[in-house]
Structures are given as structure tokens and as C-alpha cells.
Amino acid sequence: MPNRICIHNLRELCGQSIPGYVVVANTTVQQELLTALTSLELDAVVLDLDEANAVGTMLKMREVKPRIAVVGVTAEADARRLINAQRAGCTQATVRPVNLDDLAAALRQALGQTGASEAASQTFGVLGSVGGAGSTTIATYLAVEIATLMREATALFDLDLEGGGVAEALDLTPQYTIADLASAGVVDSALLEKASTVLANGVHVFARPHTILAAHGVEEAALRSILQAAHNTFPYVVLDLPRHLSPLAGAAIEHCTRLVLVVQLTVPSLRSTQRIIDAITAEGLSGKHIELVVNRYRKNTTNCTIEMVERQFGRRVLAVVPSDFKSVHTALDSGQPLVRRNAVRAAIREMAARLTGFEEHAKGKTWLPKLGLGN
Ligand SMILES: Nc1ncnc2c1ncn2[C@@H]1O[C@H](COP(=O)(O)OP(=O)(O)O)[C@@H](O)[C@H]1O
Ligand SMILES: [Mg+2]
Structure with a gap:
């Protein structure tokens, strides 16, 4: 081309x-x-x-x-x-x-x-505050929306090495996995290309290992060199992180430009969010790299509000993703993506625009018809 x-x-x-x-x-x-x-x-x-x-x-x-x-x-x-x-x-x-x-x-x-x-590639880690908070859903659609919005190759790593569900969510049966990359020794762009499943929208999916045993074989040093190679190859990298904050997860978090914590408006989720922020800041990752995203939001169903969350954590919530169990569940089960106009996708699209900075430059589009881009 x-x-x-x-x-x-x-x-x-x-x-x-x-x-x-x-x-x-x-x-x-x-x-x-x-x-x-x-x-x-x-x-x-x-x-x-x-x-x-x-x-x-x-x-x-x-x-x-x-x-x-x-x-x-x-x-x-x-x-x-x-x-x-x-x-x-x-x-x-x-x-x-x-x-x-x-x-x-x-x-x-x-x-x-x-x-x-190797200039300015950005890595966004997505971490659930509690099991089922929606880390996999958000990481998967975040990668899809970034690739679509920025028209750039975007890597999506399933770092829930034991039990991750990114490939299933996209109905993929990958031949190679992160375990193959980890055992390859030197990782470069050509190998990354080979080990990923490339979707039509430009997302390169790196699947979790086929077996739990193979997942246990992935070492921290190998993961670091995989993520470094990804940083050198892709302008955008999205990591679906495991909930267990192991040394492996810590190494991945260190690579993140921004860490997105997926919270729900429940007391256990908010408590756990505080514990995660405490642990991560104690490890030296500055709090300003952390973003909060509220998932499965339903208005007026709990005593807890977005404003309360913002007050408690002293930061603005980056995005609010509505609850739509039927659509999300059907999409994850069938491997068929959510339709573009779905409210969950729309909220994740907005989040992608904020994370990449697309929003700032997309303002004032009135001249677009001149370029034949008016619609
Ligand atoms: N915005 C949402 N609305 C409704 N259900 C959701 C939403 N996001 C995730 N879910 C559901 O929650 C469950 C857990 O989601 P998942 O993304 O696998 O979470 P995690 O990776 O944090 O464990 C799935 O069954 C999914 O269908
Ligand atoms: Mg998950």
C-alpha cells in the first residue's frame, strides 16, 4: 500500500x-x-x-x-x-x-x-478493583477504540496469564501465546507480529498461555523484554492486568504510562481500590498515573455517587461506563463485538479519546468538509 x-x-x-x-x-x-x-x-x-x-x-x-x-x-x-x-x-x-x-x-x-x-509509545494498564469489575471488557474495547480512533496499530496483552479471557471475548483461537514469546529469548518487532492475532481494526492480540503450567513458566525478566519490544513497536499498548499484584504484575505496571483502575460503586470495590492505590504508590508509582473508571454504572441504585468517589480519591473519574449486562454478556459469550452505537462502547470510546489526548485536537472540526471528511 x-x-x-x-x-x-x-x-x-x-x-x-x-x-x-x-x-x-x-x-x-x-x-x-x-x-x-x-x-x-x-x-x-x-x-x-x-x-x-x-x-x-x-x-x-x-x-x-x-x-x-x-x-x-x-x-x-x-x-x-x-x-x-x-x-x-x-x-x-x-x-x-x-x-x-x-x-x-x-x-x-x-x-x-x-x-x-522508539518515540513516545503509550501503555495503558487496566486493573479491576475486585473480581468481575470489568477489566477484560474495558481493556478489550479500549484497544479496539484506540486503534479505530488513532488509526494506529494497537497491542492488546492478556496478562491474566492463568485465567485471562481476552481471546475468548474476541472469539479467537490463537496459535501462539505470551508463553511462546517468553521462551523465545530475544523479542523483536517481527516476532511480535508473528505471535499476535491481528484484527481487521489494527488490534494485535497477545493471548494468555494455553495452560496454567505454561503461565507459571513466564518469568518477570521475559515479560519485561516483551513489553519493551512492544513499546518499541506499537504506538499504543493496552494491558489487561491480573488482579493478583504479583512481581510479574508489578513489572507490567511499571511499564504503564497510565494505570486505569476499574471500580464499581460498591463499598468492597472502593475499599479495594484504596488498598490497590496504597500498594502501588508505596512501590513508587506516582498517584498521578492512576485513573479511575467506574464500570457497570446504574443511576440511583446505590448510596454511593460519582462525586463521592471523586472526593474520596481526590481525583476526577476518567469515564463512567454504564451497566448493560445483556449486551456485554452476549458479546463476551459469542465473541461478537458490541455494536459501535452501544452505550458501553461509546463510554469506552470517550475514555480512549481522553487517554490518547485525541479529544483536544478533535475540537473545531468545522473545516473537515474541505478535506472531504465532513461525515
Ligand atoms: N458495563 C458492563 N455492564 C454489564 N456487565 C458488564 C459490564 N462490564 C462487564 N460486565 C460483565 O461482568 C462480568 C465480568 O467482566 P470482565 O470484563 O470479565 O471482568 P474482570 O476481567 O474484571 O474479571 C462479565 O460477565 C461481563 O459480562
Ligand atoms: Mg478478566
């Missing part, structure tokens, strides 16, 4: 075709470009380095899509300008007047460089 690129603020390239690439957007203002980055499946951006705000634009781009390949176009190959551009994330440049073959060569090079980059 040809790489998809966006041309930013380069009138001279309008209507030109770049050999081997497809131009999916032409943008002129920064906000347009940022929205294109989050809403289109872009591989690279070509922009004008001679524009006064070029460095600022590239820094903003990096916040939205840290791994995007960037090629600059400039009239003068001025060393200071090129160094500033490089520091802002531009890895290749070409000079005016633009030769399209030279631009294609620069794009090829820039894409190769970003492919090898």
Missing part, C-alpha cells in the same frame, strides 16, 4: 504527484494539519521550513503524533535553520525548486527513520 502523506502550506506542490506516495490532504493552517494528523491515517507530512512558524508547527505535530515522518522544504539549506528543524522533529529536507524524485527519496528516508524510532 502506498504511504499516505499530507502536504502542509506548500502551494507549489498542489496537484503534483509524488512517485510512490498518495497525497491524502493539503492543509494550510496549523489546526487543519493537527486535525488531519488525528483523523487521517497519515504516514508523513511535507511542510515549508521557510515559513516563520515551521518549528512551532512541528513541535505541535510531535505532541499529536510523535512518530510521524516529517520532510521539510527550504529555499536555502541554511545550517541553523536545518538544525532547528531537526530538533523539532524534521528528519529530512529537500531544497527549492522541489524535485519530486528527490522529495520521494527524502520521504523514503524519513519513513525508514521513524519506523525504527
Whole structure:
């Protein structure tokens, strides 16, 4: 498939075709470009380095899509300008007047460089406060929603190695599991690709071992190197964590950019949430990495409210997922995903947008029709 690129603020390239690439957007203002980055499946951006705000634009781009390949176009190959551009994330440049073959060569090079980059991958761990809180349901749909929203490959690891149900929830019968990865020695991107089951939406599922015995054979050091390789390979990684806070779970939590605790509005769940937060902060993971998500929420059915939870834990609840036992149970049982308009999925979609920062940049979409994206 040809790489998809966006041309930013380069009138001279309008209507030109770049050999081997497809131009999916032409943008002129920064906000347009940022929205294109989050809403289109872009591989690279070509922009004008001679524009006064070029460095600022590239820094903003990096916040939205840290791994995007960037090629600059400039009239003068001025060393200071090129160094500033490089520091802002531009890895290749070409000079005016633009030769399209030279631009294609620069794009090829820039894409190769970003492919090898380990930049800012995010790992979201999901941990249930009590058994059945909904960790597997939320982790599974979180990965699906992130892959769909960000249009990026997203890894989903079932780290409930003994009893995990991620593969079943998606009706998969994986050939390889995390146990195979753990016994492989060196783990790299090619091996990760081979050991996962890839869904059409871009989620790469890493299933729990086939047997409990094999689960017991997974060692902490092996898990650490699997997660490091995943960090280097995927822009987003979601971990369905086991409830038992073993050294293995601790190693996984250490890898998390953010840890999502799934709570229910019940006294045992809230007590357990406090115990988990205490244990994790005592281990040195800062409390600010912890997010609370209320699952199976039904209005006016308990004395406990969202506001009480926020007050008790001194933090805002990231998302409230409604209770819909029939839909969730049927989906998990049949392996058929919840339909997109289902309220549980919609709440998890919102949560995915908040965790990835998609929300911030999706505001002000009024120019989208210009790009043919209005619906
Ligand atoms: N939002 C929800 N509404 C209704 N039922 C839910 C919801 N989330 C999870 N469940 C149900 O709760 C049970 C446990 O969910 P699961 O995701 O396996 O939890 P965990 O992994 O924390 O043990 C499942 O039967 C599932 O159908
Ligand atoms: Mg589970």
C-alpha cells in the first residue's frame, strides 16, 4: 500500500504527484494539519521550513503524533535553520525548486527513520478493583477504540496469564501465546507480529498461555523484554492486568504510562481500590498515573455517587461506563463485538479519546468538509 502523506502550506506542490506516495490532504493552517494528523491515517507530512512558524508547527505535530515522518522544504539549506528543524522533529529536507524524485527519496528516508524510532509509545494498564469489575471488557474495547480512533496499530496483552479471557471475548483461537514469546529469548518487532492475532481494526492480540503450567513458566525478566519490544513497536499498548499484584504484575505496571483502575460503586470495590492505590504508590508509582473508571454504572441504585468517589480519591473519574449486562454478556459469550452505537462502547470510546489526548485536537472540526471528511 502506498504511504499516505499530507502536504502542509506548500502551494507549489498542489496537484503534483509524488512517485510512490498518495497525497491524502493539503492543509494550510496549523489546526487543519493537527486535525488531519488525528483523523487521517497519515504516514508523513511535507511542510515549508521557510515559513516563520515551521518549528512551532512541528513541535505541535510531535505532541499529536510523535512518530510521524516529517520532510521539510527550504529555499536555502541554511545550517541553523536545518538544525532547528531537526530538533523539532524534521528528519529530512529537500531544497527549492522541489524535485519530486528527490522529495520521494527524502520521504523514503524519513519513513525508514521513524519506523525504527522508539518515540513516545503509550501503555495503558487496566486493573479491576475486585473480581468481575470489568477489566477484560474495558481493556478489550479500549484497544479496539484506540486503534479505530488513532488509526494506529494497537497491542492488546492478556496478562491474566492463568485465567485471562481476552481471546475468548474476541472469539479467537490463537496459535501462539505470551508463553511462546517468553521462551523465545530475544523479542523483536517481527516476532511480535508473528505471535499476535491481528484484527481487521489494527488490534494485535497477545493471548494468555494455553495452560496454567505454561503461565507459571513466564518469568518477570521475559515479560519485561516483551513489553519493551512492544513499546518499541506499537504506538499504543493496552494491558489487561491480573488482579493478583504479583512481581510479574508489578513489572507490567511499571511499564504503564497510565494505570486505569476499574471500580464499581460498591463499598468492597472502593475499599479495594484504596488498598490497590496504597500498594502501588508505596512501590513508587506516582498517584498521578492512576485513573479511575467506574464500570457497570446504574443511576440511583446505590448510596454511593460519582462525586463521592471523586472526593474520596481526590481525583476526577476518567469515564463512567454504564451497566448493560445483556449486551456485554452476549458479546463476551459469542465473541461478537458490541455494536459501535452501544452505550458501553461509546463510554469506552470517550475514555480512549481522553487517554490518547485525541479529544483536544478533535475540537473545531468545522473545516473537515474541505478535506472531504465532513461525515
Ligand atoms: N458495563 C458492563 N455492564 C454489564 N456487565 C458488564 C459490564 N462490564 C462487564 N460486565 C460483565 O461482568 C462480568 C465480568 O467482566 P470482565 O470484563 O470479565 O471482568 P474482570 O476481567 O474484571 O474479571 C462479565 O460477565 C461481563 O459480562
Ligand atoms: Mg478478566
